[in-house]
Amino acid sequence: MDYSSAAAYDTSLDLNTRPLRLFDDSPPIKKEVHSKILMDFGSQLSANEESGPLVEELHRVSAENKKLTEMLTVMGESYNALRSQLLEYMSKNPEKELSPISKKRKSESSNNNNNTSANNILNGINNGNSESSSSDGESCKKPREETIKAKVYRSYVRTEPSDTTSLVVKDGYQWRKYGQKVTRDNPCPRAYFKCSFAPSCPVKKKVQRSVEDQSILVATYEGEHNHTHPSQLEASPGSNRCMTLGTVPCSTSLGSSGPTITLDLTKSKSNTSDTKSPKPRTETPEVRKFLVEQMASSLTKDPNFTKALAAAISGRILQQNTY
DNA sequence: CGAGTTTGACCTGCGC
DNA sequence: GCGCAGGTCAAACTCG
Numbered sequence: 001m002d003y004s005s006a007a008a009y010d011t012s013l014d015l016n017t018r019p020l021r022l023f024d025d026s027p028p029i030k031k032e033v034h035s036k037i038l039m040d041f042g043s044q045l046s047a048n049e050e051s052g053p054l055v056e057e058l059h060r061v062s063a064e065n066k067k068l069t070e071m072l073t074v075m076g077e078s079y080n081a082l083r084s085q086l087l088e089y090m091s092k093n094p095e096k097e098l099s100p101i102s103k104k105r106k107s108e109s110s111n112n113n114n115n116t117s118a119n120n121i122l123n124g125i126n127n128g129n130s131e132s133s134s135s136d137g138e139s140c141k142k143p144r145e146e147t148i149k150a151k152v153y154r155s156y157v158r159t160e161p162s163d164t165t166s167l168v169v170k171d172g173y174q175w176r177k178y179g180q181k182v183t184r185d186n187p188c189p190r191a192y193f194k195c196s197f198a199p200s201c202p203v204k205k206k207v208q209r210s211v212e213d214q215s216i217l218v219a220t221y222e223g224e225h226n227h228t229h230p231s232q233l234e235a236s237p238g239s240n241r242c243m244t245l246g247t248v249p250c251s252t253s254l255g256s257s258g259p260t261i262t263l264d265l266t267k268s269k270s271n272t273s274d275t276k277s278p279k280p281r282t283e284t285p286e287v288r289k290f291l292v293e294q295m296a297s298s299l300t301k302d303p304n305f306t307k308a309l310a311a312a313i314s315g316r317i318l319q320q321n322t323y
Numbered sequence: 324c325g326a327g328t329t330t331g332a333c334c335t336g337c338g339c
Numbered sequence: 340g341c342g343c344a345g346g347t348c349a350a351a352c353t354c355g
Contacts (some may be wrong), residue, residue, distance in 0.1 A: 177328060179347060192346070196327090206346095 156210070157217045167191040167207045169219040175205055186211050198227040 157169050167180075167189070176196035182189045188209035195201040203223040210216040 176326090178349095180329070181345065181347095184344065190345090 152220060152222050154218060154220045157219060159215055159217055167209075167217065169205070169207050169217050171219070173197055173203075173225065183208070188214060195225060198225075201226050 155169070155171070159166065173195055174197040175193035177191055177193050179192040180189050181192070186208055188211075190206055190208040193205040193207065195203040195205070203221060203225050205222070206220040208218050208220075210218050
């Protein structure tokens with residue numbers, strides 16, 4: 001694959017890390033790397049061949065990328081402001097709901113669309129790629145199981161639009177499907193999975209296509225895994241690989257449906273460490289910086305991620321060429 | 324043959 | 340109490 005040609009395009013994968021602004025004070029690694037690639041590529045180009053139009057295109061795309069980055073930064077700041085307002089509000093009014101959600105069970109399915117007004121805003125900013133809902137709307141679920149206290153979070157995975165039947169979200173864990181149901185507010189069936197990696201693992205997963213965009217799979221996880229991540233036990237390379245990037249769980253999959261990179265940004269810490277407290281992030285700037293560095297080094301060192309990145313970039317290039 | 328999936332039946336909670 | 344809807348069970352089925 002010709003990686004260098006990819007650099008002339010917008011290679012910034014929308015991994016949704018910036019909008020979430022988990023690491024506010026972190027150095028803009030992606031931007032630096034990106035512009036370095038662009039610079040290297042640009043100098044190579046001008047030195048090796050007089051491809052003026054290409055250089056022009058390079059500059060144009062570079063400027064566009066910069067503009068988009070700025071927009072993302074602004075969005076991220078808005079998100080942060082809203083988020084802090086929300087947290088502030090919630091800490092002041094812990095007993096109040098943000099919106100008059102009825103005690104109806106339907107809140108579970110409806111929180112796809114109309115959870116809370118504040119969450120709606122956050123989701124909008126977040127673009128719905130990956131979003132935390134640990135302050136979930138499922139708390140009014142039936143109290144039959146102790147999972148009522150289990151953490152609920154959700155991840156969004158974009159799939160090939162043509163693939164409207166598969167309800168498989170590859171997150172590295174082993175899941176056993178135990179049921180499927182068509183729910184009222186979504187014509188697409190919802191699939192129920194249990195973690196089959198460890199027999200005693202209480203984690204359940206519900207996967208359903210989004211009503212608005214059926215190419216998006218909404219995976220709702222309930223509970224916490226009581227075992228280590230399978231990829232940590234068997235680090236065998238394969239078409240699917242899961243890894244934990246520092247503290248950000250992430251999975252990449254290179255299936256026939258194209259590369260999918262899922263950053264589980266709903267968990268800012270590792271599975272084992274965040275089982276207790278869903279409290280807001282309190283990392284110091286130093287910690288954040290460390291996390292970012294760790295994440296970046298994990299990314300650059302992992303050959304599979306490089307592969308996935310290359311595949312994603314080529315996919316994007318093809319996509320752009322069709323416009 | 325075992326593991327995983329499918330699917331209809333059943334259970335449970337909630338609103339009326 | 341009844342009906343509705345979400346969640347779960349388990350027998351039948353499929354696949355490697």
